[in-house]
Amino acid sequence: MLKLLITRPLPDRVIAKARGFFDTTVREKTTPLSREELVASLKDYDLVLPTLGDMYSAEVFEAVSDPRARAIANFGVGYNHIDTQAANNAGIPVSNTPGAVTDATADIAVMLMLMTSRRAAEGERMVRSQSWGGWHPTQLLGLHMSGKTLGIVGMGRIGQAVAHRAHHGFGMTIKYFNRSPKTVDIPAEQIDSLSGLAGQVDIMVIAVPGGNATHHLINAEILSAMQPHAHLVNIARGDIVKEADLIEALENGKIAGAGLDVYEFEPKVPQALIDMENVTLLPHLGTAALDVRENMGFMALDNVIAASERKPLPNQV
Numbered sequence: 001m002l003k004l005l006i007t008r009p010l011p012d013r014v015i016a017k018a019r020g021f022f023d024t025t026v027r028e029k030t031t032p033l034s035r036e037e038l039v040a041s042l043k044d045y046d047l048v049l050p051t052l053g054d055m056y057s058a059e060v061f062e063a064v065s066d067p068r069a070r071a072i073a074n075f076g077v078g079y080n081h082i083d084t085q086a087a088n089n090a091g092i093p094v095s096n097t098p099g100a101v102t103d104a105t106a107d108i109a110v111m112l113m114l115m116t117s118r119r120a121a122e123g124e125r126m127v128r129s130q131s132w133g134g135w136h137p138t139q140l141l142g143l144h145m146s147g148k149t150l151g152i153v154g155m156g157r158i159g160q161a162v163a164h165r166a167h168h169g170f171g172m173t174i175k176y177f178n179r180s181p182k183t184v185d186i187p188a189e190q191i192d193s194l195s196g197l198a199g200q201v202d203i204m205v206i207a208v209p210g211g212n213a214t215h216h217l218i219n220a221e222i223l224s225a226m227q228p229h230a231h232l233v234n235i236a237r238g239d240i241v242k243e244a245d246l247i248e249a250l251e252n253g254k255i256a257g258a259g260l261d262v263y264e265f266e267p268k269v270p271q272a273l274i275d276m277e278n279v280t281l282l283p284h285l286g287t288a289a290l291d292v293r294e295n296m297g298f299m300a301l302d303n304v305i306a307a308s309e310r311k312p313l314p315n316q317v
């Protein structure tokens with residue numbers, strides 16, 4: 001039997017399936033692999049199923065001259081923690097789990113859109129701290145989301161799923177920025193500059209992949225272009241937003257609020273954000289539902305199984 005390393009505990013059904021095919025090691029820690037573990041994973045296992053935070057840098061691949069690993073099947077759609085060029089050079093194909101994450105992540109985007117625009121977290125904190133004195137007509141007034149304009153940065157699968165929800169569910173006008181021209185099956189306008197989009201929308205959702213090409217894409221220039229009543233939502237990768245610039249924009253009223261599921265230096269969250277009432281902070285909940293995580297796991301296993309049979313990976317990146 002080929003040896004498979006799964007780098008975090010995964011749902012029971014996924015582990016059971018893996019054990020049916022492979023001599024499976026499940027690493028019990030919930031933290032990313034150390035440098036030694038990364039190197040060992042390529043040396044000691046035929047197949048590796050890693051996830052967010054397992055930093056397969058070029059240096060890790062270079063440290064293993066004759067890797068035993070014949071595939072890296074990432075659990076998750078985002079693979080900015082894996083240097084795919086270096087993996088290719090080492091002859092190790094990499095796959096991800098597109099599709100399995102789309103709806104759940106789009107749902108979290110809508111949740112954050114509503115939470116930040118309608119001040120839900122602030123209200124919840126008020127109730128919990130027993131400082132709610134009772135309803136009155138001008139209390140906690142937020143931004144009425146229905147019918148407003150949504151800007152989507154990155155009109156891939158997740159961006160389109162957010163657009164569908166916002167258009168059909170909330171009657172929002174959809175505008176988007178995408179590197180390449182893209183047509184979509186709902187009324188939506190592609191704007192050719194990101195700062196142009198930023199200036200036209202009431203809520204802006206980030207849905208581009210992480211990685212070098214999008215690092216600090218949302219910076220002071222873009223945040224300054226946004227309207228003072230607008231909100232920013234990030235459900236993609238933390239370092240797409242230059243967090244120091246976001247803090248500055250919030251502190252100086254350049255935008256009205258933010259809803260974040262991801263952070264530049266995850267899991268560190270700056271105290272300045274924690275201290276702001278108009279910021280909603282979630283712990284990377286994008287796909288946190290059992291059936292979604294099972295589907296992600298099964299999809300990653302499909303790729304592992306294909307690699308074990310020396311077939312092309314169905315979701316090679």
Ligand code: 8YV
Nearest residue numbers: 052075076077078101286287
């Ligand atoms: C995952 C995500 O749960 O799929 C992704 O890329 O961002 C999350 O929803 C997590 O990152 C594991 O990959």
